[in-house]
Amino acid sequence: MATSKFPTQKSLAGRTGRMEAGLAGWKRNFSAGNHCGDICFSTGWAKREGDSFLTWARDIEGSEFEFFLLSGPGSGKGTQCPKIVEQFGSAHLCVGDLLQAEIESESENGTMIQNFKKEGKIVPSEITVKLLQLAMQQSDNKRFIIDGFPRNEENRTAFENIIAMQNIVVLYFYLGHFVMKIEPERVLFFDCPEEELTKRILNRNQGRVDDNIETIRKRLEVYFESTVPVINYYNSKGKVQKIDAQRSIDEVFEDVKSIFSELKPVAKDEDMLLVVIGRKESSTVFLTIGLHLGLEVMSYSFNYYANHG
Ligand SMILES: Nc1ncnc2c1ncn2[C@@H]1O[C@H](COP(=O)(O)OP(=O)(O)OP(=O)(O)O)[C@@H](O)[C@H]1O
Numbered sequence: 001m002a003t004s005k006f007p008t009q010k011s012l013a014g015r016t017g018r019m020e021a022g023l024a025g026w027k028r029n030f031s032a033g034n035h036c037g038d039i040c041f042s043t044g045w046a047k048r049e050g051d052s053f054l055t056w057a058r059d060i061e062g063s064e065f066e067f068f069l070l071s072g073p074g075s076g077k078g079t080q081c082p083k084i085v086e087q088f089g090s091a092h093l094c095v096g097d098l099l100q101a102e103i104e105s106e107s108e109n110g111t112m113i114q115n116f117k118k119e120g121k122i123v124p125s126e127i128t129v130k131l132l133q134l135a136m137q138q139s140d141n142k143r144f145i146i147d148g149f150p151r152n153e154e155n156r157t158a159f160e161n162i163i164a165m166q167n168i169v170v171l172y173f174y175l176g177h178f179v180m181k182i183e184p185e186r187v188l189f190f191d192c193p194e195e196e197l198t199k200r201i202l203n204r205n206q207g208r209v210d211d212n213i214e215t216i217r218k219r220l221e222v223y224f225e226s227t228v229p230v231i232n233y234y235n236s237k238g239k240v241q242k243i244d245a246q247r248s249i250d251e252v253f254e255d256v257k258s259i260f261s262e263l264k265p266v267a268k269d270e271d272m273l274l275v276v277i278g279r280k281e282s283s284t285v286f287l288t289i290g291l292h293l294g295l296e297v298m299s300y301s302f303n304y305y306a307n308h309g
């Protein structure tokens with residue numbers, strides 16, 4: 001086994017302090033209302049050699065990375081994705097296509113989605129995130145290119161705040177769950193002027209209900225108002241890779257290729273905060289999950305808050 005770089009007891013003490021402070025917040029939230037009965041938090045620092053918090057989370061979720069592909073309508077997302085899939089073997093999840101499949105399956109949300117689409121509006125995250133999660137779960141692939149998502153702040157927070165551990169909750173007798181934030185590995189942004197986008201969509205000829213000048217204008221409005229702030233958000237986190245999309249399809253793909261070729265497995269050496277919230281059994285769940293995942297538990301505490309119901 002490689003040499004461990006576990007934090008010292010001293011540094012753990014500081015972290016445990018922060019953890020306790022965080023728990024005070026949880027306690028306030030729970031006592032505010034939604035919970036009946038006794039609450040237990042089991043928390044601790046744990047790690048697995050060579051893993052970062054995020055890789056670990058993905059590992060459990062079963063995915064190696066997610067790329068978000070975010071750009072204006074008609075910028076070439078749907079054109080480049082099959083090429084990425086062919087060359088790099090990632091799974092392409094196009095949220096627009098997932099929504100279209102819902103429309104075609106005449107599901108209960110189909111008509112509502114169709115109306116949003118006609119008006120160039122963004123479908124509520126409650127629907128898109130569920131479709132996306134399901135598609136990810138059903139895929140054998142562990143690498144995802146998520147095309148056309150998140151389109152606005154609501155999409156972004158819904159996805160990032162996903163309760164990633166629902167499967168584990170089921171496995172462990174509904175006793176507790178982890179909550180963690182999932183962020184994309186990178187965000188690809190195809191930069192293309194508005195006039196070019198409009199021209200491309202009007203020439204697309206795929207029979208889409210939203211490929212008419214009136215809806216294109218609305219979609220562009222929504223794009224500048226809601227999607228550009230999301231791109232700016234990820235840019236501020238250093239995740240955005242901008243590609244000049246006003247060139248030929250092959251030239252654009254050359255840049256895409258170089259980004260994907262740079263990908264290396266993430267292997268940071270960080271410890272992680274593990275939180276299990278539940279009833280009295282939360283400490284058992286904590287230790288069982290740690291064991292199951294091959295984690296070394298470095299510090300651990302059990303907190304019991306009597307009836308807040
Ligand atoms: N680099 C390019 N140069 C010229 N035309 C392109 C280029 N890339 C894509 N196109 C064409 O532009 C049109 C729109 O492309 P595509 O459907 O890939 O865009 P998109 O970003 O997926 O759009 P939407 O967000 O509306 O689904 C298509 O007809 C496609 O063939």
Ligand SMILES: Nc1ccn([C@H]2C[C@H](O)[C@@H](COP(=O)(O)O)O2)c(=O)n1
Nearest residue numbers: 095096117120121122123148149151
């Ligand atoms: N996150 C998303 C993605 C797409 N939609 C809707 C609205 C779009 O007009 C339509 C088609 O998407 P596209 O193929 O242009 O990516 O799907 C949404 O509401 N939310």
